Amino acid sequence: MPLRTEPITINIGPQHPSTHGVFRLRATFDGEVILDVEPVFGYLHRGSEKLAEERTYTQVITLTDRLDYVSSMINNQAYVLACEKLAGVEAPERGMYLRVIAAELQRIASHLVATGFLINDLGAFATPLMYCFREREKILDLFEMLCGARITVTYMRVGGVFQDAPEDFWPALKTFVKEMPIYLDEYEQLLSENEVLLIRTKGVAILSTETAINGSVSGPVLRSTGYPWDLRKADPYELYDRFDFEIPVGERGDNYDRYKVRISEMRQSIRILEQCMQQIEPGLVKTDVPLLLRPPVGEAYAHVESPKGELGFYVVSDGGVSPYRLKIRAPSFINLTILRELVIGLKLADMIVAFGSIDVNMGEVDR
Amino acid sequence: MPSLLEGNALFRGIYCWLAANEGNSGPGPCGEALRDGLLPVGWEWVAFFAAGLGIVMLLINVFLLLVMLYTYMERRLLGRFQARLGPNRTGPFGLLQPVADAIKLLTKEDLVPAGADRLLFNLAPIAMIVPVLLVLAVLPFGENSFLANINVGILFVVAVTSVNTLAMFMAGWASGNRYAMFGGMRAVAQLVSYEVPVVLSIVGILLYTGSLSMVDIVEAQRIPFILLQPLAFFIFIAGSSAEMNRSPFDLVEAESEIVSGYHTEYSGMKFGLFQLAEFGAVLVTSGVMATLFLKGWEGPVLPSHLWFLIKVFFFAFIMIWVRATLPRLRIDQVMDFAWKFLFPLSLINMFVTAVEVLVWEEPTLVQLWAMVGINLLVAVVGIVAFSFVFKRRGLSPSRVTPPLVVVEGD
Amino acid sequence: MYGLGIAKGFLLTMKVFLRKPVTVKYPEQRLKQHPRFRGEEFVWYEERCTGCASCAKYCPLGIIKIVTHPGDQKPLEGGFYDIDVFDIDIGRCMFCGLCVEACPYDALFMGSGFEEGQYRRDDLIITVDRLRAAEKHPSTWFRPQLEDSGYDPHKDSPASWEKVGRENWPFHLSSRPPGPADSDEGAQE
Numbered sequence: 034m035p036l037r038t039e040p041i042t043i044n045i046g047p048q049h050p051s052t053h054g055v056f057r058l059r060a061t062f063d064g065e066v067i068l069d070v071e072p073v074f075g076y077l078h079r080g081s082e083k084l085a086e087e088r089t090y091t092q093v094i095t096l097t098d099r100l101d102y103v104s105s106m107i108n109n110q111a112y113v114l115a116c117e118k119l120a121g122v123e124a125p126e127r128g129m130y131l132r133v134i135a136a137e138l139q140r141i142a143s144h145l146v147a148t149g150f151l152i153n154d155l156g157a158f159a160t161p162l163m164y165c166f167r168e169r170e171k172i173l174d175l176f177e178m179l180c181g182a183r184i185t186v187t188y189m190r191v192g193g194v195f196q197d198a199p200e201d202f203w204p205a206l207k208t209f210v211k212e213m214p215i216y217l218d219e220y221e222q223l224l225s226e227n228e229v230l231l232i233r234t235k236g237v238a239i240l241s242t243e244t245a246i247n248g249s250v251s252g253p254v255l256r257s258t259g260y261p262w263d264l265r266k267a268d269p270y271e272l273y274d275r276f277d278f279e280i281p282v283g284e285r286g287d288n289y290d291r292y293k294v295r296i297s298e299m300r301q302s303i304r305i306l307e308q309c310m311q312q313i314e315p316g317l318v319k320t321d322v323p324l325l326l327r328p329p330v331g332e333a334y335a336h337v338e339s340p341k342g343e344l345g346f347y348v349v350s351d352g353g354v355s356p357y358r359l360k361i362r363a364p365s366f367i368n369l370t371i372l373r374e375l376v377i378g379l380k381l382a383d384m385i386v387a388f389g390s391i392d393v394n395m396g397e398v399d400r
Numbered sequence: 401m402p403s404l405l406e407g408n409a410l411f412r413g414i415y416c417w418l419a420a421n422e423g424n425s426g427p428g429p430c431g432e433a434l435r436d437g438l439l440p441v442g443w444e445w446v447a448f449f450a451a452g453l454g455i456v457m458l459l460i461n462v463f464l465l466l467v468m469l470y471t472y473m474e475r476r477l478l479g480r481f482q483a484r485l486g487p488n489r490t491g492p493f494g495l496l497q498p499v500a501d502a503i504k505l506l507t508k509e510d511l512v513p514a515g516a517d518r519l520l521f522n523l524a525p526i527a528m529i530v531p532v533l534l535v536l537a538v539l540p541f542g543e544n545s546f547l548a549n550i551n552v553g554i555l556f557v558v559a560v561t562s563v564n565t566l567a568m569f570m571a572g573w574a575s576g577n578r579y580a581m582f583g584g585m586r587a588v589a590q591l592v593s594y595e596v597p598v599v600l601s602i603v604g605i606l607l608y609t610g611s612l613s614m615v616d617i618v619e620a621q622r623i624p625f626i627l628l629q630p631l632a633f634f635i636f637i638a639g640s641s642a643e644m645n646r647s648p649f650d651l652v653e654a655e656s657e658i659v660s661g662y663h664t665e666y667s668g669m670k671f672g673l674f675q676l677a678e679f680g681a682v683l684v685t686s687g688v689m690a691t692l693f694l695k696g697w698e699g700p701v702l703p704s705h706l707w708f709l710i711k712v713f714f715f716a717f718i719m720i721w722v723r724a725t726l727p728r729l730r731i732d733q734v735m736d737f738a739w740k741f742l743f744p745l746s747l748i749n750m751f752v753t754a755v756e757v758l759v760w761e762e763p764t765l766v767q768l769w770a771m772v773g774i775n776l777l778v779a780v781v782g783i784v785a786f787s788f789v790f791k792r793r794g795l796s797p798s799r800v801t802p803p804l805v806v807v808e809g810d
Numbered sequence: 811m812y813g814l815g816i817a818k819g820f821l822l823t824m825k826v827f828l829r830k831p832v833t834v835k836y837p838e839q840r841l842k843q844h845p846r847f848r849g850e851e852f853v854w855y856e857e858r859c860t861g862c863a864s865c866a867k868y869c870p871l872g873i874i875k876i877v878t879h880p881g882d883q884k885p886l887e888g889g890f891y892d893i894d895v896f897d898i899d900i901g902r903c904m905f906c907g908l909c910v911e912a913c914p915y916d917a918l919f920m921g922s923g924f925e926e927g928q929y930r931r932d933d934l935i936i937t938v939d940r941l942r943a944a945e946k947h948p949s950t951w952f953r954p955q956l957e958d959s960g961y962d963p964h965k966d967s968p969a970s971w972e973k974v975g976r977e978n979w980p981f982h983l984s985s986r987p988p989g990p991a992d993s994d995e996g997a998q999e
């Protein structure tokens with residue numbers, strides 16, 4: 034006699050230890066196997082795009098800090114690039130270098146968070162997370178030197194950065210660049226060959242390049258499928274055409290590749306930082322753009338390679354002091370849409386890991 | 401005086417003080433002065449009972465104090481493994497942290513979810529903690545220090561600890577919460593599976609000692625069994641950490657997946673009891689491991705109780721270390737590990753040991769060392785060979801085609 | 811072979827175990843803040859403030875409340891208004907510093923502390939009296955003249971309004987004060 038079974042539906046989230054914010058997954062299980070998942074967004078919706086319409090162009094920078102709060106520098110960067118396009122100004126070279134330095138530091142910090150939480154989702158009791166946060170803390174210290182804040186930086190301005198870096202920033206950056214590869218080696222020693230991690234992540238939640246491209250996925254998730262698409266190379270903004278770096282790609286697009294791509298990207302970021310430190314020269318850090326900017330009527334779109342993927346800002350100006358419309362292309366939001374394809378047929382535990390390996394940030398998803 | 405409890409000085413003291421008994425005379429704390437006890441003749445059983453109660457109370461309280469110490473130690477050491485400090489605010493070095501935790505748990509509201517099965521829900525924490533305390537009865541924690549040296553000691557331990565499965569399932573089922581039910585389901589699957597290799601790994605030891613009594617096992621260890629039975633030790637430590645839900649087998653309460661598994665819905669001291677049972681289980685299992693594999697209380701110079709404690713905390717330290725390092729396995733991998741890896745290995749270990757015992761019936765020390773060599777070889781070869789097989793065959797595929805489930809609404 | 815990777819991990823955790831922890835015991839030991847740290851309490855110099863309310867206008871959240879009346883001559887340039895109310899509601903402030911950036915007279919500075927916890931929400935409003943009475947440890951954020959003088963708000967004594975000085979070169983435009991400004995009195999030496 035066959036047993037009568039029934040699928041179970043569980044709401045994972047909005048309050049759950051591993052939803053990386055407030056995110057809800059309505060998942061249907063057959064035992065431990067996932068039959069269906071349905072992501073439910075919107076618990077962290079703050080209406081950033083609408084709020085931007087009644088703030089001046091400079092004040093909107095503070096809003097972008099809070100989109101993806103683990104990579105605020107890069108949000109700043111994308112927004113000011115869009116505004117610069119709109120206003121037709123260009124940042125001076127030193128300003129751009131400082132922006133690149135800040136952005137690459139932020140990329141390392143964000144990848145550290147992603148890696149740490151991914152391993153935490155795998156069930157290592159917070160150890161790799163703590164190690165990652167140890168290094169992230171050093172980056173945040175550097176940010177504090179640059180701009181006085183650690184998370185919500187408000188560092189960049191339309192036309193450059195608000196102020197030059199202090200004297201003691203450079204030696205600190207040098208030490209960091211020297212030490213960071215050692216710590217990266219440590220992570221790899223702890224994680225990359227750990228069999229438990231390998232059998233949990235290798236070959237699990239495989240994403241094919243076609244699916245990824247069809248789903249408009251970008252960033253490390255796309256690169257892990259073996260497709261070398263990086264806006265820093267594909268459409269070099271700021272000074273990225275001056276640096277020599279590689280785009281690490283994965284082989285199969287499984288959880289392990291996504292982890293590995295992030296680790297390799299951190300190494301590339303360090304390479305960029307080193308080159309920045311060699312190339313940077315004294316000079317202006319900001320063109321003279323008034324605090325109360327009034328760009329001409331028009332529209333502009335600028336995109337950058339954020340740690341999560343292609344982050345784009347589309348700004349429309351009606352000639353006033355605040356944007357007429359601001360649209361944010363949030364990579365986390367778009368990457369999250371492939372979660373369903375990834376996890377159907379997997380076990381509950383793998384779904385959590387797959388979700389962690391996409392590395393979304395709810396602040397950005399819900400905006 | 402009942403001979404069973406003769407070994408224990410405290411017990412004898414209480415007993416003699418209460419009971420008027422012919423047998424009281426003799427060496428020890430019951431001298432001539434105590435020949436006439438407080439109780440009339442014929443009421444010795446009360447004295448027996450009272451003495452037993454006294455010592456049980458003492459033992460449990462000391463044990464719970466040790467558990468508190470252990471929770472503190474676990475948190476501090478985990479902190480150090482993670483490059484941070486760990487609790488250091490309450491009392492000197494944060495030593496009072498467990499006390500503060502207990503007070504906090506006691507003053508918390510005791511919630512019972514509306515959909516819960518009240519009786520089972522309330523019973524589960526008790527069913528969880530009792531087996532842990534029961535194991536203490538047969539654990540020899542020092543020279544001549546044990547509550548009962550029953551001749552089926554290790555069997556008793558195995559039997560009693562498997563009640564935990566039931567408690568977890570009760571908690572998971574009775575909570576009326578789906579996360580808890582997941583936890584309960586996982587608990588049953590995992591704990592029952594791991595029972596098998598653990599028990600089989602003990603069999604190897606029993607073949608050497610020829611006795612199930614814990615005291616006999618300690619005394620039979622001319623060479624610590626950790627050397628003589630390395631494979632068994634490996635299986636035992638892996639299996640028992642799975643039974644205690646320790647990392648990397650902590651699926652039952654996998655925090656990142658099912659919130660906290662079977663005790664998701666518990667709050668206040670009921671939750672505290674679960675925690676107590678879990679941390680207690682670590683200590684108890686370390687105690688059993690020390691007894692089985694590391695000569696129990698025996699050791700030079702230091703007093704025997706201290707030696708026992710040192711060994712217990714040594715094993716506890718190893719478990720903390722493991723917890724700080726390893727990620728968690730998936731449920732199917734955990735099951736594979738039990739049935740495809742540990743189970744055959746434990747059979748091999750049993751077979752090899754049986755042959756050895758057959759060949760050398762009364763082994764001399766040299767022969768014992770020969771056995772150590774053979775067993776180490778078997779352990780290494782066995783583990784390596786099996787990991788190759790395991791690796792090549794691969795684990796179960798991560799993605800299974802979802803079965804077509806047809807549910808009729810009714 | 812299985813196990814080698816795990817063993818490596820064990821070695822690493824043991825290595826970290828033997829190292830010194832990176833965290834500190836907070837109230838007794840403190841990490842050093844950079845002088846640029848944007849702290850919670852604001853530093854405001856009434857002697858310099860003209861009551862122009864640029865700061866209030868540029869605050870993205872509009873949490874600075876200024877009430878003025880025409881007053882006597884101020885010790886410094888342009889001062890014609892006396893301040894009645896200058897409230898900053900730091901319960902809603904996000905410490906972006908735009909108000910400091912907007913102040914044309916260098917009268918408003920970010921603070922340097924971070925321990926502004928209060929039991930009641932109302933206590934989080936920094937009133938004008940509190941601003942007047944507070945010990946002044948201005949952050950060097952956006953005030954390069956302070957930074958050049960090597961002032962460290964976490965160590966040095968409170969800075970008076972004369973000491974904090976005015977910036978007299980377009981600092982944000984360059985990494986060094988350009989030539990002519992150098993010859994000026996410039997930052998307080």
Ligand code: SF4
Nearest residue numbers: 869903904906907909
């Ligand atoms: S720091 Fe920002 S939020 Fe706070 S008062 Fe100044 S402008 Fe407003």
Ligand code: SF4
Nearest residue numbers: 859860862863865913
């Ligand atoms: S901007 Fe400066 S001068 Fe004007 S009111 Fe604010 S603090 Fe005073």
